[in-house]
Amino acid sequence: MNWRSVAAIFGHEMARFFRTIWQSLASPVLSTVLYFVVFGAAIGGRIQSVEGVPYGAFIVPGLMMLTVLQQSVSNASFGIYFPKFSGTIYEYLVAPTGWVEVTLGFVGAAATKAVLIALVILLTSFWFNGVHIAHPVWMLAFLFLTALAFSLLGFIIGLWAKNFEQLQIVPMMVITPLVFLGGAFYSASMLPPFWEGVAKLNPVLYLISGFRWSFFGLADVPVGLSLFAVALTIAICMAAIRRIFLTGWRLRE
């Protein structure tokens, strides 16, 4: 294991984030503030509470998850796609650096960026709503594991993409709908029974549910199942990345 190369890739990716720190933070924070204003203040005024939690506070975990998922996927996919696009990917392929090191470096950085942005959003939400966190350690664990799982997915998208359109299409067409349909702004129990069943086929529901449990002690699905969903996503993505690197698909000739 070449730990120095993991540190080099991680540092290189984080440097890009810090080079554009204000753009990196301003956009997600601004859009989250808009969500708080529209859903929390405007609509939340009409929905008093969900399962005993004020609506403004109820949507905080969902909004954090929305940001973490979007940021994880876009950071990781762009991170590995950019060297492919610019041609500098050759450096990673000729160095004594294996797939584990490359993945840890890129995905670790993408997940770290997403977690940092989510924490900034959490701080912002304190300003709007006095959010109480029932299980802070579990909250951080869910946050990090979800960021890791979706950064791995983003990394695969970046490896697969052949152009910038492909890089955008999966987050836009798949991730965002899954988050909105995964209970970011409502509890699955508020849906009619049939649609509640359909919603439970959405893997993102398990992540948001587990995360919301860490805030309020309330969950749509058992917490163990949420953890299992995250672990399964991580395992599947790791297996796929290993295969991509070992076969050299879209990397080597």
Next chain:
Amino acid sequence: MRPIIEIDHISKRYDSGTVALNDVSLEIAEGEILALLGPNGAGKTTLISIICGLVVPTGGTVRVGGHDIRTDWRAARKLIGLVPQEILLEPFEHVIDCVRFTRGLYGEGRDEAYLEQLLRSLALWDKRNARTRELSGGMKRRVLIAKALAHRPKVLFLDEPTAGVDVALRREMWAVMRDLSAQGVTIILTTHYLEEAEDMADRIGVINRGQLLLCQPKDQLMGEFGKKRLTIQLDQPLSALPAALQGRGMVLAPDGQSLGYDYDTRAERTGIAHLLADLAQNGISVRDVSTKQSSLEEIFISLVEEEAKEERA
């Protein structure tokens, strides 16, 4: 002494059926400068890419420093530095960060003193805090060399290092390569510029259509395949070659001022002594005599054409 690179029956066939390399075997000694010559698509870059790990061969083995590039790839790759043909740099990165990053990627700890020495030797130290997009083409190429040398490799691959660069910069690059060679780095370069191979290399390999046609020390190659042209400047111009001198391979220049005579340096007798005696006997006085070795370009073209003829036959 064991060669630093051992290429053993390497082949590469792409899914499309194209054979990029066909059973190439080659050994490269430590510290030598080897130039790989060949037309576009000959297989030069594929060979380099296989050794560096960018292309997976369909057959054969390669060892670098005794390490198999597939089973012991980490140890093999640590010994290699690659300067790609195209300028591939992240535009917004600072020069020093670029070089530090590559060093880290190869698992090496920070060594600022070495990086300073490296950047100074490539005349980049003053530009260490510049972004790569602000540099000239020549500087960008030197940054690529600095990156390739950041982990102190024993073998440096330069894939057409002077393609598309002006004459001054080309000479600058050659000076850099000579310095590296003097420091004991083994250099393998591919080039279209025969002048470059002729000037730089200890040994020259000629690749065409995926096959290594030959690989010989430069002087031996020039001696074996090289012909020399003897040019005899005449005191008085001739309107035609005297009958006694015809059929001897001599050619009178259109202006009648000089005679040309091609001879094989490998031949037991070059025939020059007789020729000069015959000229004197025919009353032709000579003002000056010069010889010129045929260039590597001419050797290269004759080799490739010979191969094409054999294939047609």
